[in-house]
Amino acid sequence: MTRARIYLDHNAGAPLRPEARAAMIDALGSVGNASSVHAEGRAARGRIETARRQVAALVGGSADRVVMTSGGTEANATVLSPLQRVGGGMLELDALFIGATEHPSVMAGGRFPPEAVRTIAVDREGVVRLDDLETKLAALAGEGRRALVSVMLANNETGVIQPVAAVAGIARRFGALVHSDATQAAGRIPVDIAALGVDFLTLSAHKLGGPQGVGAIVLGGDLVSPVPLLTGGGQEKNARAGTQNVAGIVGFGAAAEAAAADLGRAEEWRRWRDGLSVLPGAVLVGAGAERLPQTAALALEGARAETLVIAFDLEGIALSAGSACSSGKVQVSHVMKAMGLGDALAASVIRVSFGWETGRDDIDRFDEAWARIVQRLVPGATRAA
Template sequence: MARERIYLDYNAGAPLRADVRAAMIEWLAMTGNASSVHAEGRAARARIEKARRQVAALVGGDPDRVIFTSGGTEANVTVLSPAIRVGAGAISVDMLLVGASEHPSVLAGGRFPADRVETIPVDGDGLIDLAALEARLDGLARSGKRALVSVMLANNETGTIQPVAAVAAIARRHGALVHSDAVQASGRIPVDIAALGVDFLTLSAHKIGGPQGAGAIVLGGDLASPAPLLVGGGQEKYSRAGTQNVVAIAGFGLAAELARTDLERMAHWADWRAAIAAAAGPARVLSAGAPCLPQTIALAAEGLSAETLVIALDLEGIAISAGSACSSGKVAVSHVMKAMNVPESHAKAAIRVSFGWETSENDIRRFTEVWGRVMERLAPAKTIAA
C-alpha cells in the first residue's frame, strides 16, 4: 500500500482548511450581489463586512481600513503607486525603494516607472541593510523627494523575518511612507500593524488556509489609500472597483479567524524546524543567522540541483519546493539567493520546506529520515566527507 503523501509546501499555497471549505460550499448556494439593497444583497454584504473584521483582527488593524483584492499580487501592485489619496486630495511619491529579496510583484515596482525604482541590498542572511536604507532616504529627503519603502515582513523562500519596525522608524525620520508584504508572516508569527508602524500591509488568503483569489490591503496611520488600480464602481469604498467575490472573501475571513489559533503552535513549529536543521547533514541551512518563521527552512546541498532534490523527495511522497512557486515552470537560481550572495554551487541546490496546521510530528520525522537517505544517495562524496 502506498504511503500517504506529506505536504510541506505551505509557503507556496496552504491546504484549504476543512471548516473554510465546508462554509464556502454552503455560501455557494446563496444568491446576492453585495452592492444590491434587497435582502439577498444585504446578506452578501454582511458576509463581506464580517470578513473585514476577521482579517483586520489577524493583524491588529481597523476593519474600516481593510480593502479586499483578488490576491497578494494585486494588493502589492495597488499599494506601490506614485499617487496616494489623502482625504479629498493626494500626495505624490517620487521614488520606490524595495528590498533586494522582495516578492517579484514588489520587485517589479507596481505602478512606478522603472527609472523610479531602486533596490536596497540585504546581507548574507537576507536581512535588509538598514544603514544603506537610511543613507538613501537621507539623500532623497535632502533633494526634496518623497519615497515609498517596501520591505516584506517575512521572506517566502528563506523565512527570514525583516526588522520592519526599524525600517518604518527610519522612514519616518525622512518623511517616507512604508509598505510591508505580510503574506507569509500572517498566521505564522504575531502581526500588529500599529506596532510595525507601517502605512500599508498586504495579505493573501491562500497562505493561511483560505481560498486562492482573495487578498487584502490593510491601511495604517492616517492615510486614506493608494489611488485605485481598478476603477469604475464604488465597491470597497471606491478603492477597488468590481463586483466582490463574496464566497472567496468570506472564506478569507474565516481562514483569518482560524489562523489566529495557529500562533499557539509556534513553539512546536520552532522545535520541528530545529529538528530539520539538526538533520540537514551536508546541506547548509540558509539564513541561519537571522530570525526566521518557525515553520519555514531553506536548505542547500552543494553540488546538487534543487530540481533533483524536489523530484527525489516527490518520489518518496513528500512535496517541497525549489524557490518561489510564482516563478515555477523552470528551476533557476532565485533572485533571493543572488541578493544574499549565496555561492552558485549552493544557490542551485536551494530548496524550501514549509509546514503548518495539518503537519504532524510524524511528518517531520519522516521527512528527516527521507532527507538523510536522499543525501546519502545523491550528495557528492566530498560533501559528505566534509
C-alpha cells in the first residue's frame, strides 16, 4: 500500500486551507467587478473589504491602510522606491539599506538604482548587526541624505527572526523610512505593525495557506505611502491599478483569519523543530538565534543539498534547499554565505518547514527517512553534530 506523501515545504508555499478554498469557491460563484456601482459590484467590493479587515487584523494594522497586490514580490517592488508620498508631498530617498540575508525580491533593490543599494551585515547566526546599520546610516545622514531601510521579520531559509523594532528605532534617529518583509512571519509568530514601528509591512497569501498570486502592503501610519508601481486605474484607492482578484483576495482574508487562530500551536511546532537538531549528523543553522517555530535549516556535511532533496522526494517527503524563488540555481545560498558558513557545509543545507496540516506522524516519518538517507550518503554520521 502506497503511503501518502508528506509536505514539509510550507515556507515555499503552504497547502491551501479549507477555509480559503471554501471562501474562494463562494466568490467564484458570484459575478461583479468590484469597481462597478451596481449591486453585484458592491457585493464584490464588500467581499474585498472583509478580506482587507481580516488581513489587517493578522498584523495589527488598519484595514484602510492595506493595499492588495499580486503577491509578496510585487508588494516589495512597490515599497522599495526612492520616491515616497509623505503627507501631501513627495520625499526622494537617496539609498536603500537591506539585510544581507533578504529574500531575492528585496535583494533586487526594487526601483532603486543598483549603486544606491547598500547591505547591512549579519552575524554568524544570521541576525542583522545593529552597529553596522547605525554606522552606515550615520555616514549617510552626515552627507545630508536619507534612506529606506528594509529588514525582513523572519528569514525564509533559516527562520531566524530579526530585531525589526530595534532596526526601526535606529532608522528613525537618522530620518530613514523602514520596510519589513513579513511574508514568512505572519501566521507563524504574533506580528504587530505598531510595535515594530515600521512604515511598510509586506505579506503573501500562499505562505500562510491562502492562494498563490495574492499579497499585500500594510502601511504603518497615515502619512507615508509608496508611489504606485502599477498605474492606469483607481483601484485600491489609487495605490495599485488593475482589476482586483476578488476570489484570490477573499481566499487571502480567510487564510489570514485561520492562521491567526493557529498561533496557539507555536509551542508544539517548536518542540518538533527542536527535535530535528538531534538527528544523526544534523547541524542546525542559526541555532543560537530566535527562530520561527516551524522552520529548521539542517546541514549534513559530506552531502549535497540537491542530493538530499531528491532522496527525500523519493521517500515521499517534499522539502527544499533554500528559497523556492532561487530554485534551479546550483550554487551556495547568499544567506549561508552572509552567515559565514564554510562552502562544504553551506552546500548541504536543506530547509524543513511545516504548518497547519502537519502532524506528529509526519515529523516521525521525516526522522526515520533522515536516518536511512544519512546512513546511505554519509555512513560515518552516527550522532548529532
